[in-house]
Amino acid sequence: MALRIHNTLTGTADELVPGGARRERIEDYPPVTIYSCGPTVYGYAHIGNFRTFIFNDFLRRYLKFRGYRIDHAMNITDVDDKTIAGATEEGITLAEYTGRYTAIFLEDLKTLNIEPVEHMPKATESIEAMIDIIQRLREKGIVYNKEGSLYFSIARFENYGKLSRLDTREIKTGLRYDTDSYEKDDVRDFALWKVEKEGETSWETPFGRGRPGWHIECSAMIRRIFGTTIDIHTGGVDLIFPHHENEIAQSEAAYGEQFVRHWIHVEHLLVNGSKMSKSLGNFYTLRDLLEKGYSPRSIRYLLISAHYRKQLNFTLEGIGQADQALERIDNLIVRLNDIRKDGRPGPNLQKMVDSLLLGFAEAVDDDLNISKGLGVFFEFIHALNTLISNDRLNRPDADLAMEALVKIDAVLGVIFFKTTAKSDIDPAWVDSMIAERIAARKDRNFKRADEIRTILTEKGIILEDTKEGTRWKTKG
């Protein structure tokens, strides 16, 4: 069974072949080189943005789960029109401004249990690599100069449009394309380098002072970090055109080799049926949701649980449903931990675990079909619960089951990750309350027993009476 992922470039679900040459065993492949388009740090990212970043995280975790090694980069865009405007408005330097929002972004990633990637380059630290690309393009005569700014001429690059299938498109008439407010020969030509403007941050180059165009940074960073063709490039679907199309054009024109083998694009998060975006103002930031009391792992679960190529309509109710699904898993863990004695002979648990892991991999291998994978996972949970209810799960088997949960969670990142750690609960106090309640129940003083349970509930502690005695857990 091979991992196949939909490739925007080919339009089909292509097998992942790191390095481009097929090998017998996964461990024989070179590390999978991945580049993900990161944020422009001019404000708080919204959870639509985070859908993509959580997807990136899921992708890298799943690749590791399948035995691949990975080498993953995500950029920080710290110079563009918006960051410059923001810094100017506040009267601080560009670096101060972007530094603030970069820190916030990194905190949010951590909150969502997103693993750090191997490389996190900044645009402003990649100027040399940009210059190299532009110089090569100039030597090949693909660049023209308009009032000091440099543009890529798509008319002089024959493969232009292969990613977004532009050759079959018509450009809508009457639309303005000169949003950069610079003059261009062809509306689809794009700026590689923008001439210095009064008061803006700029860099000295062989072709004059200025700052980078939008698309050049990704091409430059990929070249600088990976050197050659990379395996996977990810981003939101809105980046297919023009951003990724232009990356391909400048990189392949400059270096004469394939830029990226596998393009993966994540669909949009919708809210009330339309795209969540800053310009529409219909967005939630992560912090908005945390303030409303939703947990990061529920948000993560919700955003991860729908297939990445389907639009996902975001609702607060959806977070609640995700929360309930996670609680189902939490409850299983409580029950597993509570198993003390040997149960009656059960089935071959190792076999159940093997089939869980195999079924999960088969599901997710099919274009990262996590929904199907979660179905397999919840069937396993149900089977375990049934065994426990029938007293047919012993301690060693419970340990095996727990190991399986850990393996699945290495991909999901939602189970053994709790952020509501503000534990002002004293376990000794809880135990004494429970002891008092047990005594009360023994005396059939149920009024007092229920009183104690209510006191604990108000502290977020839930009691469960089992045959073996009373156990407790915290809520949420």
Next chain:
RNA sequence: GGCGCCGUACCCAAGUGGCAAGGGAGAGGUCUGCAAAACCUUUAUGCAGCGGUUCGAAUCCGCUCGGCGCCUCCA
């Protein structure tokens, strides 16, 4: 106007030619002093609608209706 995607139960969501996964919510039952958790049973002869192909269609084809995205900064 061009390109593309989607429409499956009360909600979310797999399935893309052979008896409709899974999660949430609801109903009934078991256990419990009562709860909680769990288990058992139950909730689409039906997959936007209408035609067609086929022994057989949610799945393929055509049309219709509805929703969304990209074509412009955007994850």
